[in-house]
Amino acid sequence: MDEDVLTTLKILIIGESGVGKSSLLLRFTDDTFDPELAATIGVDFKVKTISVDGNKAKLAIWDTAGQERFRTLTPSYYRGAQGVILVYDVTRRDTFVKLDNWLNELETYCTRNDIVKMLVGNKIDKENRDVDRNEGLKFARKHSMLFIEASAKTCDGVQCAFEELVEKIIQTPGLWESESQNRGVKLSSKEEGYGGGGACGGYCSML
């Protein structure tokens, strides 16, 4: 079954408590929505195989608890992730303000610096919006992230968010290539300077 899977990717979901991380994940993996989803303890884990541009990728998605106290525990699982989804709640400005902390956290605990980051503004179905789309956009641009607004409840943008992220990861070769077992043939990057391999090279005529 796994034979045609190009690679396995580790994806993280982080963000303040109650912004809907687990709901986004549940919508993506099981296409359901539960308004009363229990608060995550520590980390949770789900798997889904998706196909992006004809490439099948198996996603191991780690969902984390947003509570401050759990932050001594969860960052351990950041290790080796290729992509991260950073979620805030568009109806709660404080969850948006805290994004900087989360990025710092990532910086500190992520073992790689080329990890692909996506910013998701969740709960756009709600009426009492507190964070404008442009603000999210601005933040994402400043930190070179992907950006989308979504609603786990109405399903808006969820699939798209994960797909975009995976596509971006796949396009960043150094990020996943070496972890897959069967690597393709690598083209040698031999530098062919003139005189290096030519008939007689550079210093030919003399001595």
Place this chain on the structure above:
Amino acid sequence: MAADSEVSVLPISFPVRFVVAVSLLIAPFSPQPESEVFEITDFTTASEWERFISKIEEVLNDWKLIGISSGKPLEKGVYTTGTWEEKSDEISFADFKFSITHHYLVQEHSDKDGKEELVEDALPLPMQDLLCMNNDFPPRAHCLVRWYGLREFVVIAPAANNDAVLSESKCNLLLSSVSIALGNTGCQVPLFVQIHHKWRRMYVGECQGPGVRTDFEMVHLRKVPNQYNYLSGLLDIFKSKIGCPLTPLPPVSMAIRLTYVLQDWQQYFWPQQPPDIDALVGGEVGGLEFGKLPLGACEDPISELHLATTWPHLSEGTIVENDVYSDLDPIQAPQWSVRVRKADNPQCLLGDFLTEFFKLCRRKESTDEILGRSAFEEEGKEVADITHALSKLTEPAPVPIHKLSVTNMVHSAKKKIRKHRGVDESPLNNEVLNTILLFLFPDAAEKLADGFESRTNTSSGNNPPPESEDYNLFSQFKSAPSDSLTYKLALCLCMINFYHGGVKGVAHLWQEFVLEMRYRWENNYLIPGLANGPPDLRCCLLHQKLQMLNCCIERKKARDEGKRGSMSDRSPGGTSGDAGKGADHSGDNPDKEKEFGKSWESWSDSEEEFFECLSDTEDLKGNGHENGKKGGAKEGNKEPVNLKPEGRLHPHGKLTLLHPGEPLYIPITQEPAPMTEDLLEEQSEVLAKLGTSAEGAHLRARMQSACLLSDMESFKAANPGCCLEDFVRWYSPRDYIEEEVVDEKGNIVIKGELSARMKIPSNMWVEAWETAKPVPARRQKRLFDDTREAEKVLHYLAVQKPADLARHLLPCIIHAAVLKVKEEEALEDISSVKKIIKQIISHSSKVLRFPNPEDKKLEEIIAQIMSVEAVIARARSLKAKFGVEKCENEEEKEDLQRFVNCLLEQPEVSVVGAGRGPAGSIIHKLFLNAQRVSAVPPLDEDLRRSGPAEERRPNTGGAADFPPPAGREVILRTTVPRPAPYSKPLPQRMYSVLTREDFRLAGAFSADTTFF
């Protein structure tokens, strides 16, 4: 082929040329279209030869080399600055394979569309190039470019390297094919065939234009006929080859280059001495001390200097050179240029260190196997068997163990005993071992008696400041910070591997190191040189393991001291002190984490409350469950109010408990368990294996709820009478929703409740809350079993083989090497090196970040570092030779520095001011000195070797200052009508090169073919 070495087989001109009259040979690609369509053309009987020719034409067509070649006159030096490219194809004559290659200078096609007016009878471009003097003697170029000054040409050569066209008839056949193909296609690009063995680089060729033809001919001899030693003789042969019917002959222009080679740099000894190993123990001799890597070449990385003195444009008659007199004094030459020949693989220290260390990675022996035999004879159990180390340390030792320094003393004492017995086979001697241990564990020295010179962290001054780019390199390389114990250990092992007993020494030091770790764990001494806190996952695993051990030591120490403290505390104060204590701690506890390790006394008492007694935790668990259930059944989850608060950290400040209205206290909590990356890996695997089902998720949450439960218990203990709402307000504030409500009296009050998800019946939070007993952190079951974890780490360390160790630490070594070359480059300022270092860093950070990088990639990195080291060594060598440092005139010094840098990066550098410039006069002196030294003894030998020709070589002018030229190149050019006086005047050129073992004439003679 040494037999035919005396005189080349090939005569200067081809005596017979095939007259081509093959009727069948109608080129299918000929530019003139066939006029008669009905005529049947029969190729069925075409010979191999015909097919060969048509194949050549086909290739020329494919490459679009047909027609008039256009281009601008060549600019000066464009052969060096421009890019050369080549295209290849394969053709065969019967079953003999040839490769056909087009070499060309890439030119801008500015006039492609303009198709500048073609002058009716303009000469083909290659013929014009023959006379162009802008690119004589290019420093790097194909030999045909150097010999004929061509910007493009096609070469047909045997495809296999050892194939050769030897017989004269075959050579002629090939040349005829070329001639026919050129004629058929109208291609104006010169076409050469390579004949004879490849190493002789013999080419003949032809270039055709409308009514003109140039023949390229060549002579290659081992021994030079006497007359060709001098200009006069060369002029004679040139004129006779042209056979010009005109008198007087138009003047011949000459370009001459004499090259001199300097091989021995007499008084300029290579500055770097091999490091003195014996002096190492003392410390800093030769830049080599523990904790540093060496850099530099052990031999001169510059082997030769070639000085080319050039007269770019002389006309015939202005200069005389024959067997009795010469006007060619190198000092007077208008142009000087220099190139240096680099030693192929100079032995360099840093490179050797790296390579040797890398070799360790492939050893298979375990530490015991390596040390076993020598240790076996004596106190086997003491040295070889680490598992007994514990008992050894608890045994009565010759020295009391209360001082940290004792470990070192014990080791040396052990060695001394062995020495007295007369068998000292331990790979490291005491002095070296002690120096290293002091270097690694400077805290031992601090507490040492005055007997030793106290050498504290001398190297710390050289470390880049934290937060700098260099300092943070460790996170890119996954090594360890440059001031850490791990990093220093890596450097020491590297040094020992190289100088002190190789793999045996490594095994020995490692064993001592592991013993020291064990000793520190047993005796509650923190390991120095490691950042506080949980293992840094950005560092290598070994570093994480050491940090883990330090965490264990920290906790054990706190516990042990807590026990001692509480025991003494308990008797006077009893329970009454508890309430006050809570308040006391509220002030100092928040800082305690930061102060870790600074001063033991200041914080030890604050930790005393931890883990007093495990056994009653178990008791409480049993009871607590029931209690919890009862409590849960009652609304509000209220605990009995009469409980005394315990384990308070400090008041929350803003919040009060919902029901009693007392201030909400933040409890002292257990720190979560530190983890190394391998543990994490294990744990996430376990968590992942639970699968994605609801049960799996539930189980996963339960597995991770220990921490939550512990926090809840601490919270309950610190806040008697609290409820889940209180806890949630502290722990997950967003799950407590407050609303402004207008009550019946019309006042606005804030009403709060748990969020919907917290209210789900029997969700994990509620469940845990119900289970939780009010137990302060100190009486809870430990979340982190430091004893077990420490033993696991110590075992892990003990079973590491030297090869494992080398793999663990290789990133640190590469890190150190990069810092070293960076530091050294900063002194020299070589831009090319800067660039390569950047590449090395980005390359290594890609390779080293993944577990188990491929050996091949690691080797690449090491090779890159070695090449950088060689460049730096060369720069230093050149600087010393040219006395850059000694130069007093600032401006000249800068010029010299620039000159030296150019020598490193360019194939050939011209000397400003030639022999009279500052660089020139230094070069002159270098030669002069070399000449003086060699002048006395080797006179006879010289005569014998150089033979009669050189014996009579004129000894005038600069000859005394310079050795005889190692190479003489002369280009003669003129434009004369050939073959008849009324023919078109056409370019004629002859290049000659004469070196010690080889003489070559390469002539290009053009003739008007209109009436001939």
